[in-house]
Amino acid sequence: MASKTNKKVTVEPYQHTGMVCTHCGTFIYSRAGHDFISCTCGKCSIDGGFGYIRVLGNEDDYVLVNITLNVSKGTLYDDWNYNQQKYGKYPVGKWPKEFQLNIINAFNAKYNYFKPSALEKIKEHASKEQKDFFKKIVFDQKV
Numbered sequence: 001m002a003s004k005t006n007k008k009v010t011v012e013p014y015q016h017t018g019m020v021c022t023h024c025g026t027f028i029y030s031r032a033g034h035d036f037i038s039c040t041c042g043k044c045s046i047d048g049g050f051g052y053i054r055v056l057g058n059e060d061d062y063v064l065v066n067i068t069l070n071v072s073k074g075t076l077y078d079d080w081n082y083n084q085q086k087y088g089k090y091p092v093g094k095w096p097k098e099f100q101l102n103i104i105n106a107f108n109a110k111y112n113y114f115k116p117s118a119l120e121k122i123k124e125h126a127s128k129e130q131k132d133f134f135k136k137i138v139f140d141q142k143v
Ligand SMILES: [Zn+2]
Pocket: 021, 022, 023, 024, 025, 026, 039, 040, 041, 042, 043, 044
């Protein structure tokens, strides 16, 4: 039954795992079981939805990032199934605010730095807010 009514549904926050590409800086996560999603430059992909995580790419090409989602799995499934593309893929400059700290911390834990190509993207595309955030968090690099 189709309904135009928008009901506010409260979703209990839950954990998920996404990845950020060290080359292009795109942040991605799989929204459903068969949602195979790739970063902007195509060097890495993630698949499996919430049952398992399947990662494609060389280990050096990505960093896994644990996030907390408060969007329902049904909404994410529909987003994938109907090709709405509101969730699951965020180029540099479009990272959701609530994931930024997780992304930077995951990077620092693995590398302490972004690759030059990702930094170029950040310089080019990040919002002022994100640039300020990078300056605070990322050490030894000028953004
Ligand atoms: Zn990439």
